[in-house]
Amino acid sequence: QKEVEQNSGPLSVPEGAIASLNCTYSDRVSQSFFWYRQYSGKSPELIMSIYSNGDKEDGRFTAQLNKASQYVSLLIRDSQPSDSATYLCAVNIDGGATNKLIFGTGTLLAVQP
Amino acid sequence: DGGITQSPKYLFRKEGQNVTLSCEQNLNHDAMYWYRQDPGQGLRLIYYSQIVNDFQKGDIAEGYSVSREKKESFPLTVTSAQKNPTAFYLCASSPGVRGIGPSYEQYFGPGTRLTVT
Numbered sequence: 001q002k003e004v005e006q007n008s009g010p011l012s013v014p015e016g017a018i019a020s021l022n023c024t025y026s027d028r029v030s031q032s033f034f035w036y037r038q039y040s041g042k043s044p045e046l047i048m049s050i051y052s053n054g055d056k057e058d059g060r061f062t063a064q065l066n067k068a069s070q071y072v073s074l075l076i077r078d079s080q081p082s083d084s085a086t087y088l089c090a091v092n093i094d095g096g097a098t099n100k101l102i103f104g105t106g107t108l109l110a111v112q113p
Numbered sequence: 114d115g116g117i118t119q120s121p122k123y124l125f126r127k128e129g130q131n132v133t134l135s136c137e138q139n140l141n142h143d144a145m146y147w148y149r150q151d152p153g154q155g156l157r158l159i160y161y162s163q164i165v166n167d168f169q170k171g172d173i174a175e176g177y178s179v180s181r182e183k184k185e186s187f188p189l190t191v192t193s194a195q196k197n198p199t200a201f202y203l204c205a206s207s208p209g210v211r212g213i214g215p216s217y218e219q220y221f222g223p224g225t226r227l228t229v230t
Contacts, residue, residue: 031214032214032217034217034218034219042223042224043203043221043222043223043224044156044203044221045221046218046219046220049214049215049218051214088155088156090219092217098161098163098169099144099161099163099207099209099216099217099219100146100158100161100171101217101219103155103156104155105153105154105155106155
């Protein structure tokens with residue numbers, strides 16, 4: 001069973017701090033990795049995609065990928081209360097034979113004012 | 114505006130009734146998906162379609178049916194055979210049939226909350 005695992009949290013950080021969200025995956029042939037933000041009662045929103053080892057930055061968000069360790073992370077700098085949400089990690093499986101993604105169960109982030 | 118629409122936002126049905134959830138996209142995406150999300154749980158794939166007139170079962174297809182007669186539309190029918198149909202249903206689409214990177218980026222509609230009593 002191919003899996004994506006995340007700590008369910010809640011992860012509590014003070015406003016202005018760096019929030020670090022982690023995700024591990026089991027399928028060694030995975031090539032595409034995504035982070036989604038889901039506010040309570042709403043649908044997931046794609047916030048970051050990463051396809052190569054290393055870091056990818058977009059505004060306050062940085063995605064980090066280490067394929068050798070099968071590990072992907074999301075850093076949120078200068079965390080704001082509006083960042084409080086559940087963050088879902090998603091990974092493409094089957095080596096690209098299909099477009100399917102496997103989603104983790106999400107990490108709940110709470111940013112304290 | 115380009116995007117994915119789902120209707121209705123809330124749906125209430127009596128047990129034993131079939132119900133169809135609508136999903137439409139104007140992003141010109143080839144692939145479309147249906148997920149179910151239960152409280153405190155992740156997204157579970159019900160059905161997906163990589164191209165018009167073709168679809169495959171996901172992990173929890175029992176009690177559900179779909180059709181893909183048009184590229185922009187992927188309706189989901191929740192049948193009376195589905196044991197626990199009350200859930201938040203999410204439709205998504207992605208650009209490519211196969212490829213790398215952005216082909217796999219899935220974009221979600223606003224969802225439909227189905228309550229069956």
